[in-house]
Amino acid sequence: MPPRRRLLLLLLALACSGGGAAVDTAPGNATSSPLACSELSRVCTAFLAFPAAGNASVLQSMFDASPADLTSDPAASPGYAFVRKNCSCLASRTYLANTTYTVPSAVPLNATAAQVAVAAYAGLAVPPPGGALQRPPRPGAVVALHLICGCSSGPWNYLLSYVGADGDTVESLSSRFGASMDAIEAANGMPGPDPISTGKVYYIPLNSVPGQPYAAMSSALVPAPAPIQNTLPGMVVDVFDREKPIVFTYEEILASTDLFSDANLLGHGTYGSVYYGVLRDQEVAIKRMTSTNTKEFIVEMKVLCKVHHASLVELIGYAASKDELFLVYEYSQKGSLKNHLHDPQSKGYTPLSWIYRVQIALDAARGLEYIHEHTKDHYVHRDIKSSNILLDGSFRAKISDFGLAKLGVRSNDAEASVTKVVGTFGYLAPEYLRDGLATAKCDVYAFGVVLFELISGKEAITKAGAVGASSNSERRSLASVMLTALRNCHDPTCVGSLKDCIDPNLMDLYPHDCIYQMAMLAKQCADEDPVLRPDMKQAVITLSQILLSSIEWEATLGGNSQVFSGLVAGR
Known part of the structure; x- marks a missing residue:
């Protein structure tokens, strides 16, 4: 069944049942009970089985996953996608993973944001504690969710979260996933081969990654039937x-x-x-x-x-x-990030809200992490800047302009090669300017500058009269200005003293602890020593946490905030 149709049927069921037992959103109910845990610091790799029938990019967005995190079971009927997630023991003493969901434009009139979001994940998600998601959903709103996952306490490498379907038995699950019946019963605390309940999450013990690489759907455009008439001289x-x-x-x-x-x-x-x-x-x-x-x-x-x-x-x-x-x-309908940050009103744009800025930073970080870590050949972009980060119709970010990209090496690799210095001043890492050594940490530095732009609203090279610059100073790098301002900033209480470094277009509508965390991440990324910079995987983890905290902050504002009324970023 196509995913859009599956979601529609789930939402119709919600609307008709008034949100009854068909989709119960409480974390501790019989249909979706997370595993209990005691080690709050424990993190493991887990997998989730999602009824697949769609575009890989949709799954990446729903589960905050990269293509390398997706595998599939195409031979099975119905087919499933398997999503790899980092599973953590949270403060609730249960194993959960985090994700965000964008509410679609068409939702049932009587459904809450929690019901719409949970229904989209076919039983694999629960809302976070609190009643913020019990209000009617706003189309386009970003909703924070927990995904039900588990860490193995037995002799197995992984646990796969699977929602029971009609006709399932312990024997059929054993046959399908290659796990013994005894292992499935032990992982789920079943005293015997009890019937499988439809809609309940079960944990399937695995010793290897499930499925095969997920095949993304091809473009809607089809190749031209005629051969090319104008070929490039010497091009293979x-x-x-x-x-x-x-x-x-x-x-x-x-x-x-x-x-x-x-x-x-x-x-x-x-x-x-x-x-x-x-x-x-x-x-x-x-x-x-x-x-x-x-x-x-x-x-x-x-x-x-x-x-x-x-x-x-x-x-x-x-x-x-x-x-x-x-x-x-x-085509990216909203143009470049640069146009939305630097004097946006003069270009006909509404300033970006804090939530959008964090989501854009996270999207860009994921793109960089992918080319640095998850491709067969690792790449260095070499020209990361706000004008090369494009925004689609939902303000989701995409990295563009790979004309300067090269095969990448890590900052401590002996084979790092000296290259001609290319790119854009203000974003170039000190060691790259000095020695011409292009590594992934050069992209990390440039990303730090982009984070400073998101915080300050200023360009990578500041001009006279810009934030933090003296009146007789003509040009300074934004990185040097922000690093100077952050030198004595050691906790969120210093944010008040950084007011001159924060974009006035935010109109003080941001959580101080989150903007502090982003500033600290930017500071680490822009460190002069490449060894001290984080890799993009670390940046993704930090920004994911900042986004979830920011969404929770936004929810506490209720309906009286400009964030909710849509006056900021056109929301």
Whole structure:
């Protein structure tokens, strides 16, 4: 059953039953009872079985997961996706994982935010403690949820959370997942082969990762039937390892951009101009480059044909003429992060709320973590900046512009190679400027600068009169300004003294402890010593915690806050 239809049926059941036993959202009920734990510091790898029928990017968003965290069981009927999560023993003394859910535009009139969110996860999620989610949901709102998971206390490597379905028995689960009946009974505290209850979470003990790599759905666009007429001189077509992009004709590119009219111009990048277009009924962004940029063109093609993630802009295809090259990407409706941070009102944008800023930071961090850690070939982007972070219609961030990307090495790798210094001043790590050594920690430094931008609303190079700069100072890096301001800041109580460094467009609508935590993360990322910088996995963990705390803070404001009334960030 398609996931959209499955969700619709669950929500209809909620609306008809008034939120009764069909989907009970209390953490301790019979249908969804988390495992008890005693070691509050314990964290383990766990898996969740979700009825799969969809797009990998949807699952990544729902479970805050990377593509490497998804596997599937395509041979089974019905099919399941298996999602890997870090499972923790929380203060509630139960094993749970965290995620966030964006409320869809169409929801039942009488459903609460908790019912809508929990129903979407087919029994695998429970709302956090408190009554913040018992109000009607706001379409587009980001809801914090707990996922039911478990850590093994027996001889097994993992526990898989599985929601019982009609017809399931201990024997059928044993056969399906390769676990003995005795192991399943022991993991679930069953005195014998009791019947499997529909809707109840069971824990399946495993010794290996379940399933096979999840196959993402292909693009809605289909390849052109005719071969390309204008090929690149000297270009080897099979530089693309697995997925070949769509080849468009030059005539299609011209028609889609109205002959590159100024009305379609979106902006100018390092190696070309970007135009809005509509190709084969899909909105796209088209980068127009001269043939002298063939190297950058091929680099970007090679990288984006190999990497696919919800937080990376998707390459759709390319075209070429005698003198020009064209890259075709998915269209990001809200433009670049830079335009939403730096004097946004003059550009026709509403300032971003605190929640959006944290979500954007987390999205970008996940994209970087993916190319640094989870791809077959690890990459360094080398040009992370706010103008290369694009926002879709829901303000979810995607990293773009991979023309300068190169195969990555860690900061302590002996084989790190000296390269020509490229990128954007204000974002360049000190060791890269000094020695030309490009490592993943260079991207971490640049990401720290982006975090400073999100906090301050200022550009990476500040001008006279900017925050923290003296009147006779012409240009300073934002990193140096913010690091100086944070030098004596050791706990959230110092946030009041940092008021001049915090974007006034936030109008004091932010939790002090969360903005302090983000500032400390930015400070660590922008440390002069690359060894002391965190990796992007650590940044993702920290930002995930900040986002959940921020959502809980927002919920305490009720309906009297501008955050809820939609005056900030158009929410």
